[in-house]
Amino acid sequence: MSALPQVDWARLRELRARFLDAESRATPAATADYFAFAHDVELYDMTFAQRIGWKWIAALRELEQRAPQLAPRTLLDWACGSGAAARALLASPLGARVERVNLWDRSQRAREYARRSLLELRPGLEVELCVRDGADLVLASHVLDELDEEGERALEAVLRSARACVVLESGAHASSRRLGALRARMLDEFTPLAPCPHREACGALALPTNWCHFFAKPPAEVFRDAFWAEFAREVGVDLRSLAYSFVALTRSNVEFDAAQHRILGRARLMKGRALLDACSREGVATLSLLERLDRKLFKTLDEPSNEPKLWRLELEGARITALRNAADASRDP
Numbered sequence: 001m002s003a004l005p006q007v008d009w010a011r012l013r014e015l016r017a018r019f020l021d022a023e024s025r026a027t028p029a030a031t032a033d034y035f036a037f038a039h040d041v042e043l044y045d046m047t048f049a050q051r052i053g054w055k056w057i058a059a060l061r062e063l064e065q066r067a068p069q070l071a072p073r074t075l076l077d078w079a080c081g082s083g084a085a086a087r088a089l090l091a092s093p094l095g096a097r098v099e100r101v102n103l104w105d106r107s108q109r110a111r112e113y114a115r116r117s118l119l120e121l122r123p124g125l126e127v128e129l130c131v132r133d134g135a136d137l138v139l140a141s142h143v144l145d146e147l148d149e150e151g152e153r154a155l156e157a158v159l160r161s162a163r164a165c166v167v168l169e170s171g172a173h174a175s176s177r178r179l180g181a182l183r184a185r186m187l188d189e190f191t192p193l194a195p196c197p198h199r200e201a202c203g204a205l206a207l208p209t210n211w212c213h214f215f216a217k218p219p220a221e222v223f224r225d226a227f228w229a230e231f232a233r234e235v236g237v238d239l240r241s242l243a244y245s246f247v248a249l250t251r252s253n254v255e256f257d258a259a260q261h262r263i264l265g266r267a268r269l270m271k272g273r274a275l276l277d278a279c280s281r282e283g284v285a286t287l288s289l290l291e292r293l294d295r296k297l298f299k300t301l302d303e304p305s306n307e308p309k310l311w312r313l314e315l316e317g318a319r320i321t322a323l324r325n326a327a328d329a330s331r332d333p
Contacts, residue, residue, distance in 0.1 A: 045082035056088035058216035073137035083114030133161035171243025176211040190249035202284035215304040263309035267301035
């Protein structure tokens with residue numbers, strides 16, 4: 001027996017087609033409200049928003065390690081949808097001190113749904129359905145594909161009003177490069193927190209074929225759940241693939257380690273070695289890692305992970321001769 005009536009599966013396929021259309025446009029353009037009915041938001045929240053939430057879990061996990069001092073009391077979720085980004089933050093250690101959340105979305109139905117979902121998660125939380133400048137933290141999620149130039153300027157103005165911000169995108173080539181361009185413009189007032197291991201120009205923008213992206217790990221139970229198996233069949237989604245791009249920026253000072261490299265995308269595994277795209281203050285370079293250097297690590301290189309591959313590397317040319325997880329290195333006396 002199907003988990004949803006066929007009319008709902010058809011509506012989910014229609015929503016996904018609109019998302020993919022926005023993602024594939026060569027020229028940025030504003031899109032209309034997706035949610036014609038309250039039930040649209042419910043369907044979206046139980047499917048696509050869950051997958052966005054899993055991406056936020058990965059991005060926030062990196063911020064927990066790299067910027068544990070990021071402890072906002074006031075939060076603005078801009079283009080909030082059904083509230084996936086704000087819920088992920090509230091459920092993470094970084095959201096423990098949040099007292100007020102402002103929600104904004106072009107869809108009133110989405111704003112109302114998001115408000116209810118946040119109050120279910122944290123009763124007594126102050127939630128306002130409007131933009132308020134000066135938030136400790138602004139979140140924006142899967143939005144650049146749906147903004148024209150005027151809309152992107154509005155987003156940037158909101159980001160600049162905050163102490164810190166995180167923008168998370170789909171991981172597609174075009175949206176990732178737009179995100180890199182936004183980062184470049186923001187560097188006059190902000191410093192990167194993640195995923196960048198430096199404050200220099202984005203190395204992924206140096207070549208038109210490059211883009212900064214990662215792969216989040218879905219919860220293990222998803223692959224044992226009949227609903228998600230049916231969702232994958234009916235809507236045509238690969239449950240294993242959770243590509244995302246993100247940038248976190250702050251007005252505070254950030255210290256960088258020149259030896260740190262952030263590994264991008266997926267490793268290309270070959271017999272006895274792997275090729276890795278690594279970002280550092282020198283730019284993005286393709287490096288070679290021999291299997292014998294760390295056999296246990298090698299076996300996991302092409303698997304999605306919510307643990308950031310931020311490594312301190314020693315190099316001979318383009319070959320990695322030694323590596324250490326940056327989180328482990330930071331705990332050294």
